[in-house]
Amino acid sequence: MTFIRIVKVKGKDKAQIMKNEAFGTLLNNDIPQFDKSFKDILDYFDSKIKSFHLPISSSALSNAHGDWYEWLLAIAAWNYCVENETAHLPLLTPNVTQFKIATLYNKKLSDLLEDLKEKLNLSEVQLISSNPDFVIIRRDLVKKVMPELKKIGKIDLNTIHNIDTAYQNFIYKCDFEDIVGYISVKASLRPDRRLQIPHEGSLMKALYTHLQTREWIINPKGLKYYAMSIGINPADREALKTVATHSITTVHSIPQAAVDEVFQVDTMQQAQTAFEQILNS
Numbered sequence: 001m002t003f004i005r006i007v008k009v010k011g012k013d014k015a016q017i018m019k020n021e022a023f024g025t026l027l028n029n030d031i032p033q034f035d036k037s038f039k040d041i042l043d044y045f046d047s048k049i050k051s052f053h054l055p056i057s058s059s060a061l062s063n064a065h066g067d068w069y070e071w072l073l074a075i076a077a078w079n080y081c082v083e084n085e086t087a088h089l090p091l092l093t094p095n096v097t098q099f100k101i102a103t104l105y106n107k108k109l110s111d112l113l114e115d116l117k118e119k120l121n122l123s124e125v126q127l128i129s130s131n132p133d134f135v136i137i138r139r140d141l142v143k144k145v146m147p148e149l150k151k152i153g154k155i156d157l158n159t160i161h162n163i164d165t166a167y168q169n170f171i172y173k174c175d176f177e178d179i180v181g182y183i184s185v186k187a188s189l190r191p192d193r194r195l196q197i198p199h200e201g202s203l204m205k206a207l208y209t210h211l212q213t214r215e216w217i218i219n220p221k222g223l224k225y226y227a228m229s230i231g232i233n234p235a236d237r238e239a240l241k242t243v244a245t246h247s248i249t250t251v252h253s254i255p256q257a258a259v260d261e262v263f264q265v266d267t268m269q270q271a272q273t274a275f276e277q278i279l280n281s
Contacts, residue, residue: 005018005021005022005025006021006022006025006026006048006049006052007022007049007052007054007056009054014055015054015055015056016060017049017060017061017064019064019067019068020157020160021157022049023067023068023071023155023160024155024156024157024159024160026044026045026048027041027155029154029155029156030154030155031075031079031152031153031154031155031268032072032267032268033268034267034268034269034272035267035268035269036267036268037267038069038072038187038230038265038266038267039230039231039266041068041072042068042069042187042230045064045068046061049061062187062188065187065188066185066186066187068187069185069186069187069230070092070133070134070185071160071163072268072271073134073185073228073265073271074090074091074092074134075152075155075159076268076271076272076275077089077090077134077271077275077279078149078151078152078163079151079152080271080272080275080276080279081139081142081149081279082149082150082151083151084279084280085139086139086280087139087275087280088136088137088138088139088142088180088278088279088280089136089137089139089142089146089149089279090134090135090137090183090275090278090279091134091135091136091137091163091166091167091170092133092134092163092164092166092167093131093132093133093134093135093167094131094164094167095130095131096129096130096131099131099167101131101132101135102114102207103171104135104167104170104171104172104173104174104179105172105174105175105176105179105211106172106173106174106175107172109174109175109176109211110172112210112211112214112215113207113210113211116207116210127203129199129200129203129204130196130200132182132183132184132200132225133182133183133184133185134182134183134184134185135167135179135181135182136179136180136181136182136183136224136278136279137170137174137178137179137180138177138178138179138180140178141170141173141174141175141178145170145173146166146169176211176212176215176217176220177220177221179223180223180224180281181223181224181225181226181260181278182200182201182204182223182224182225182226183225183226183227183228183278184196184197184200184201184225184226184227184228184259185227185228185229186227186228186229187229187230188230188231189229189231189232189233189236191239194239194240195239197227197240197258197259198239198240198242198258198259199258200225201225201227201258201260202242202243202245202258204223204225205223205225205256205258206245208220208222208223222256224260224278224281225258225259225260226259226260226261226262226263226278227240227259227261227262227263228262228263228264228265228274229262229263229264229265230264230265230266231264231266232262232263232264236262237262240258240259240262241259242258242259243256243258245258261277261278263277263278
């Protein structure tokens with residue numbers, strides 16, 4: 001196996017992991033077996049890349065783990081939805097610097113969120129958040145926009161491109177109830193990463209409530225926010241029980257969790273079990 005498809009040498013003391021190429025190449029373009037540990041897969045990727053004895057930093061490997069884990073989950077979710085015609089569809093979203101997730105809503109709702117940001121700026125505060133890793137789109141809309149979902153069999157650059165860009169089909173297409181929820185994904189949970197998840201979940205739910213108020217929507221279904229990681233310990237679960245801040249500002253609302261459920265997902269089988277719960281609600 002040549003390193004050319006996996007690592008790009010950029011100078012005497014610098015090399016870059018070609019994440020997309022490495023993913024398919026190191027998996028031999030095959031979807032992992034249902035019981036194969038994702039952690040073992042990532043450890044194998046690391047060992048292969050380190051065997052080239054090139055200057056790859058641990059932070060570069062850690063960053064690659066995040067993308068590789070997301071792609072494994074995206075493939076599992078996609079194929080689950082192909083096999084289950086009523087299941088909602090989770091789609092990967094890019095970094096917030098590349099894409100405003102509010103633009104998945106129709107123009108009217110998107111403009112309401114933009115108006116909120118402008119009003120906050122006038123008060124000298126800002127609405128700052130990261131994008132959730134996945135947005136869950138209601139299946140009725142998926143059937144209209146992408147009526148034929150084809151099962152992923154082989155993993156190549158085209159596969160990765162398709163799952164990375166599928167969200168673009170829904171820009172300005174989602175009505176209020178068409179975004180069912182979000183999923184935050186972390187290959188590993190350090191304390192700082194744990195803090196990001198409930199903050200993001202709380203803010204997404206607050207924005208949902210803002211739209212509900214502006215549109216005078218009575219008894220909405222509500223927005224779900226989930227977390228997934230390869231390993232979850234009791235401290236992680238305890239930390240992620242944080243309340244959604246907006247839900248304790250008035251006695252007229254029932255306190256909500258910022259994160260509705262936390263899933264340990266280390267295999268394709270565990271991914272399917274989690275998606276059975278998340279995507280059929």
